Amino acid sequence: MSFYVQTQIMQFAQALPLECGASLASYELAYETYGQLNESKSNAVLICHALNASHHVAGQYRGQNNSEGWWSNMIGPGKPVDTNRFFVIGVNNLGSCFGSTGPVHINPATQKPYGADFPVVTVEDWVDAQERLVTRLGIEKLLAVMGGSLGGMQVLAWSMRYPKRVRHAIVIASAPNLTAENIAFNEVARRAIVTDPDFHGGHYYEHGVVPKRGLRIARMIGHITYLSDDVMNTRFGRQLRRVAGNLESDSLAEQNYLYSTQEVEFQIESYLRHQGDKFAEYFDANTYLLITRALDYFDPAKAFEGRLSQAMACIEAKFLVISFTTDWRFSPSRSQELVKALLDNHRQVSYVNIDAPHGHDAFLLEDPQYLSVVRSYFKHL
Amino acid sequence: MSFYVQTQIMQFAQALPLECGASLASYELAYETYGQLNESKSNAVLICHALNASHHVAGQYRGQNNSEGWWSNMIGPGKPVDTNRFFVIGVNNLGSCFGSTGPVHINPATQKPYGADFPVVTVEDWVDAQERLVTRLGIEKLLAVMGGSLGGMQVLAWSMRYPKRVRHAIVIASAPNLTAENIAFNEVARRAIVTDPDFHGGHYYEHGVVPKRGLRIARMIGHITYLSDDVMNTRFGRQLRRVAGNLESDSLAEQNYLYSTQEVEFQIESYLRHQGDKFAEYFDANTYLLITRALDYFDPAKAFEGRLSQAMACIEAKFLVISFTTDWRFSPSRSQELVKALLDNHRQVSYVNIDAPHGHDAFLLEDPQYLSVVRSYFKHL
Numbered sequence A, B: 001m002s003f004y005v006q007t008q009i010m011q012f013a014q015a016l017p018l019e020c021g022a023s024l025a026s027y028e029l030a031y032e033t034y035g036q037l038n039e040s041k042s043n044a045v046l047i048c049h050a051l052n053a054s055h056h057v058a059g060q061y062r063g064q065n066n067s068e069g070w071w072s073n074m075i076g077p078g079k080p081v082d083t084n085r086f087f088v089i090g091v092n093n094l095g096s097c098f099g100s101t102g103p104v105h106i107n108p109a110t111q112k113p114y115g116a117d118f119p120v121v122t123v124e125d126w127v128d129a130q131e132r133l134v135t136r137l138g139i140e141k142l143l144a145v146m147g148g149s150l151g152g153m154q155v156l157a158w159s160m161r162y163p164k165r166v167r168h169a170i171v172i173a174s175a176p177n178l179t180a181e182n183i184a185f186n187e188v189a190r191r192a193i194v195t196d197p198d199f200h201g202g203h204y205y206e207h208g209v210v211p212k213r214g215l216r217i218a219r220m221i222g223h224i225t226y227l228s229d230d231v232m233n234t235r236f237g238r239q240l241r242r243v244a245g246n247l248e249s250d251s252l253a254e255q256n257y258l259y260s261t262q263e264v265e266f267q268i269e270s271y272l273r274h275q276g277d278k279f280a281e282y283f284d285a286n287t288y289l290l291i292t293r294a295l296d297y298f299d300p301a302k303a304f305e306g307r308l309s310q311a312m313a314c315i316e317a318k319f320l321v322i323s324f325t326t327d328w329r330f331s332p333s334r335s336q337e338l339v340k341a342l343l344d345n346h347r348q349v350s351y352v353n354i355d356a357p358h359g360h361d362a363f364l365l366e367d368p369q370y371l372s373v374v375r376s377y378f379k380h381l
Helices: A123-136 A150-161 A180-194 A197-202 A212-226 A229-235 A267-282 A285-297 A300-304 A332-344 A359-364 A368-379 B123-136 B150-161 B180-194 B197-202 B212-226 B229-235 B267-282 B285-297 B300-304 B332-344 B359-364 B368-379
Strands: A008-012 A027-034 A044-048 A087-091 A142-148 A166-172 A318-324 A349-354 B008-012 B027-034 B044-048 B087-091 B142-148 B166-172 B318-324 B349-354
Touching (some): A044 A123, A087 A123, A123 A150, A142 A150, A150 A166, A150 A300, A166 A368, A180 A197, A180 A212, A180 A285, A180 B212, A180 B267, A197 A212, A197 A285, A212 A267, A212 A285, A212 A359, A212 B180, A267 B180, A318 A332, A318 A359, A318 A368, A332 A349, A349 A368, B008 B123, B027 B123, B044 B150, B087 B123, B123 B285, B142 B150, B150 B166, B150 B285, B150 B300, B166 B368, B180 B212, B180 B285, B197 B212, B197 B285, B212 B267, B318 B332, B318 B359, B318 B368, B332 B349, B349 B368
Parallel strands (some): A044 A142, A166 A318, A318 A349, B044 B087, B044 B142, B166 B318
Antiparallel strands (some): A008 A027, A027 A087, B008 B027, B027 B087
């Protein structure tokens, strides 16, 4: 079932005006494609990525073990989004650290890395950049735009900004904007990064350091919010981290505490530290700031005094909206706000609230009910 | 209604053996009392404090504005716990930074502050220390022990460790142990403190610095978990922080984003940063580590292979258990586990799940229904 893919880079010489008022004089986007564009160019599906993902959605890189794309259970030959039928595009967003123009790239104005000077990009800016890519690929109308979480916000923005160019919008585990609690978690993560002495005002590249302490904390906070309380209890509960010589047959009552405030005592601590350590090795801190801010800022109803139905009146696409019962980061009620606004506008919308234990993470996982909903939707396209 | 109080200090020369295996050769406890102990010494109510509180439960300090105790809406003359009838004791726990022996005190073994060498104390250790105070005050049997959150855990420990010395146990917004998610939040907060370069392995006093960055992050995380998603949306929502010249009459749509990753953009960010800054000024980092660890470790059912009903079989006290519908840190279902275990043992228990919007914080707030439940319970004592 595995197939090999290669990342491509597309250059854009025309300046991109941004919502913040600045513009990028030129930029490049990393992307991948899977499957074949048909002659009528009517089978293209664009995948928008979430916080820490990239354009590498499906397939794997030749000669690299464990290089499967982040949505490989969803996209590929014979998968719910079947690349034998559809031409699927994965694109990396501006400001990312995975190939598209971002803070680690050279600022033509200074000949140094952008760092913290990279402009604050928004979901709408990303969509504008993606639109140029799609156009250059010769696609006038996308069969579908699809994404989960922050990816779902891009799908919404596509359907409102380019209503005539999207046939189907698939919005998974997403929301019309962040709640105060969502923003709060993002802000704590950003403060952890920005107040790390190795951050150097965002110009740490020049100092040869990385604000790893802050990145670790940011990732640990994120991970807590991706999982449900229940799944954390099932997977980790109050299990102690077993140390050598602490036999598996020991009963819970026989396991002694270490009585330490700094050593790892519980499995959940070990898991979170590991996730934080891994993340700090590969993710760029400035990118983290930009992407969480794009999440905070997204709010299409803002220009309509908070009236989402008015904001979504321009939409022409048909929608599939999916939420997960235990997702407390983007709760089902937020998806239901989208559904209501679409119905207010008499748009065609299918909505499924999947009973899954995994919290927000569920949108990336192998849930049979979820995958079969998507499969069935795409089968009828 | 205001009344004045003074903090007292009681010295204990007899060594206190701790659960971790170490012992404190000597120690002192800061405490306050309100009301009069009656002749039969049968009207004493002990209040146990939660994470960042102290022995200063009620009343105020003469000549100090805004020095009301942290539970002044609950305890005082004419209050639900009426100090005209009851002799109320507030006690500061070992390891705290508010008067009782803790990391900021001099370690007799080194003649330097304990710092990170202060032994890891548990809820049970606190209760053992409190028991000596109560004994020295001449009280054989407490009319009631009462506490919220971590304070409620101390009430549980009292009722199990000294079953003959507690008539009534009032456990509010608490739990029989922490969930994996609770531990996870504590761990992130601890990592933020421990990895702050100003932490110096817990011996920052000698370096003349305080790990304020870490404390701020810890407090911000804490605050998010004290509030419900709903109350955060009601109080802050997506409101921008109004800047000078940004007229109050501006509509939401007219308010412009700053497009910044580091400046305060939303009210919720301003609130959290302010809470973090305040906390870092007065709270000791080593104390934060100790108290969150005491929370993590508390698990009376552990010695009974997780069987809470067995652990609670020794209890003789009558219970009042209170939870709050929107408390997701110590959810109502956790209180209901306590109620079930008490009923399994045929103990007398009253349970109320208060419909309050404020999340975990509700136990400190002026909710009429909540206060009247406590008032009514104490009226019949």
